[in-house]
Amino acid sequence: MLPKSLQNLIEELSKLPDIGPRAATRLAFYLLNQKNEEIQKLINAFINLKKIKFCSQCFNFSEDELCDICKDQKRDKSKICVVETALDIIPIEKTRAYNGLYHVLGGVISPSNGIGPDKLKIRELIERIKKLKTSNLEHQTSNIIEIILALNPTTEGDTTTLYLERLLTGPDFRGEKIGIKITRLARGLSKGSSLEYIDEDTLKNAMLGRR
Amino acid sequence: MLPKSLQNLIEELSKLPDIGPRAATRLAFYLLNQKNEEIQKLINAFINLKKIKFCSQCFNFSEDELCDICKDQKRDKSKICVVETALDIIPIEKTRAYNGLYHVLGGVISPSNGIGPDKLKIRELIERIKKLKTSNLEHQTSNIIEIILALNPTTEGDTTTLYLERLLTGPDFRGEKIGIKITRLARGLSKGSSLEYIDEDTLKNAMLGRR
Numbered sequence: 001m002l003p004k005s006l007q008n009l010i011e012e013l014s015k016l017p018d019i020g021p022r023a024a025t026r027l028a029f030y031l032l033n034q035k036n037e038e039i040q041k042l043i044n045a046f047i048n049l050k051k052i053k054f055c056s057q058c059f060n061f062s063e064d065e066l067c068d069i070c071k072d073q074k075r076d077k078s079k080i081c082v083v084e085t086a087l088d089i090i091p092i093e094k095t096r097a098y099n100g101l102y103h104v105l106g107g108v109i110s111p112s113n114g115i116g117p118d119k120l121k122i123r124e125l126i127e128r129i130k131k132l133k134t135s136n137l138e139h140q141t142s143n144i145i146e147i148i149l150a151l152n153p154t155t156e157g158d159t160t161t162l163y164l165e166r167l168l169t170g171p172d173f174r175g176e177k178i179g180i181k182i183t184r185l186a187r188g189l190s191k192g193s194s195l196e197y198i199d200e201d202t203l204k205n206a207m208l209g210r211r
Numbered sequence: 212m213l214p215k216s217l218q219n220l221i222e223e224l225s226k227l228p229d230i231g232p233r234a235a236t237r238l239a240f241y242l243l244n245q246k247n248e249e250i251q252k253l254i255n256a257f258i259n260l261k262k263i264k265f266c267s268q269c270f271n272f273s274e275d276e277l278c279d280i281c282k283d284q285k286r287d288k289s290k291i292c293v294v295e296t297a298l299d300i301i302p303i304e305k306t307r308a309y310n311g312l313y314h315v316l317g318g319v320i321s322p323s324n325g326i327g328p329d330k331l332k333i334r335e336l337i338e339r340i341k342k343l344k345t346s347n348l349e350h351q352t353s354n355i356i357e358i359i360l361a362l363n364p365t366t367e368g369d370t371t372t373l374y375l376e377r378l379l380t381g382p383d384f385r386g387e388k389i390g391i392k393i394t395r396l397a398r399g400l401s402k403g404s405s406l407e408y409i410d411e412d413t414l415k416n417a418m419l420g421r422r
Contacts, residue, residue: 001304003274005259012256015249017241018234022407029298030228031260032272038226039257045223046254048216049242061243063214087240093212196233 006032057128059104059121060086069102076100077132078143081150082125082164084108084157088195092150095204100146103128108156109163117163126167129180146181148210152195153185183210217243268339270315270332271297280313287311288343289354292361293336293375295319295368299406303361306415311357314339319367320374328374337378340391357392359421363406364396394421 002010006028013024031039054060055067058080062068069075069089079100083089086104105120129145136143149164151157161184168182185206195203213221217239224235242250265271266278269291273279280286280300290311294300297315316331340356347354360375362368372395379393396417406414 001280001300003263003272003278005256005262005274006272009256009260012253016238018237023229025298025301026229027227028260029296031257032263036261039260042223043254043257045216045220046242046250046257049220049239049250050247051216052214052243061214061217063216067214069212085240087236089212090236 058102059106059124060089060102074099078136079146079148080125080128080132081148083150083195084152088150088152091195091198091200091203092207095200095207097204097207098148100148105151105160108151108154108160110156120160122164122167125164129168144179144181146183149182149184150195150207153193185210269313270317270335271300271313285310289347290357290359291336291339291343292359294361294406295363299361299363302406302409302411302414303418306411306418308415308418309359311359316362316371319362319365319371321367331371333375333378336375340379355390355392357394360393360395361406361418364404396421 009028009031010021010024013019013027014021016024019027031042051063052061053063055062055070056065057070058067060067060069062070064071076099079098080103081092081098081100082103082105083092084105084107089102089104092098092102103121103125105122105125107115107120109115109117109120129147132145136145147164147168149161151161165182168180185203186208198206220239220242221232221235224230224238225232227235230238242253262274263272264274266273266281267276268281269278271278271280273281275282287310290309291314292303292309292311293314293316294303295316295318300313300315303309303313314332314336316333316336318326318331320326320328320331340358343356347356358375358379360372362372376393379391396414397419409417
């Protein structure tokens with residue numbers, strides 16, 4: 001009863017997360033009433049998605065080899081904040097309480113979902129820290145490297161945080177000249193909540209009170 | 212902190228109804244993780260939207276001059292179901308309790324929103340009925356034309372229904388050989404609700420019990 005092209009659009013929209021068939025239908029009808037140039041803007045935005053790749057250093061999304069944060073000379077390169085997804089960078093940046101770099105793990109350890117440490121960017125984090133230490137030694141700076149573990153306060157997040165803490169204080173990193181300080185976001189984040197939905201103040205305090 | 216092309220997509224998605232900045236961000240990140248061919252399907256669906264125009268007879272959406280329903284020779288051409296939007300055709304069709312044609316008004320009379328009868332396809336409805344009557348006279352069929360007023364049971368919907376009832380039983384339509392029967396969907400639809408969200412059975416009963 002609907003034109004094929006309209007049915008097809010509704011189908012495609014229904015595939016998107018949190019959009020059921022009804023919401024997809026409403027969206028499609030809304031789009032039908034929009035001017036061609038508005039639709040074209042949306043189409044262009046989708047086309048430009050193809051430009052986006054991963055930052056080769058921190059695995060944030062980026063249009064270039066390095067993302068805007070890694071490229072920024074004003075940022076404190078001795079601090080690396082480890083997050084689950086690139087999405088988590090946004091609320092932390094909004095607090096303006098942090099001026100270091102990031103490292104996107106790409107998830108958390110979750111045996112029930114078949115996600116082991118090897119599926120996350122943990123090896124890349126270790127290599128990145130080692131490289132940073134070597135560079136500090138070469139430049140004879142005595143900056144302490146701070147790794148802030150800012151994973152979501154869920155069971156999997158906590159497990160991953162523990163795993164990383166042990167790894168980063170393990171044999172590979174002991175007895176060397178340049179120290180690593182490992183901190184976590186202060187609790188105050190309620191158990192089971194998600195970084196993405198926490199208000200700025202709570203997150204800011206959690207960042208400032210990190211230990 | 213996000214690549215421009217990603218920020219732009221989030222902005223464009225935020226313009227859509229019922230999608231706030233957070234939902235838009237989640238959608239954009241979801242799309243980033245999709246294969247290029249999936250994104251391309253979505254892009255094609257948007258591009259094909261341009262094919263869709265209005266049916267010249269009933270103002271349903273259509274890729275051709277006439278929509279699939281108006282083209283269908285098996286449908287009862289002596290019945291016209293008047294609805295607010297093309298979206299309302301879908302739930303009525305799903306009931307399978309109606310086999311006539313439709314007429315999409317394009318809204319309801321709403322003085323507070325500056326929508327008078329002249330902004331709706333009412334003139335076109337009148338002309339359509341007159342043409343149908345003339346055609347019936349020519350073919351010497353004595354079919355009674357039934358106009359089913361299936362507007363949403365809201366204040367504006369009721370006002371528009373009353374307006375149409377008076378218009379269709381007014382001087383233009385009196386004392387002629389071929390009668391017009393005007394029916395409404397049976398109440399049972401709860402006041403203030405929306406056709407789009409009513410369960411099929413209720414709507415089916417309302418259609419069968421029309422008066």
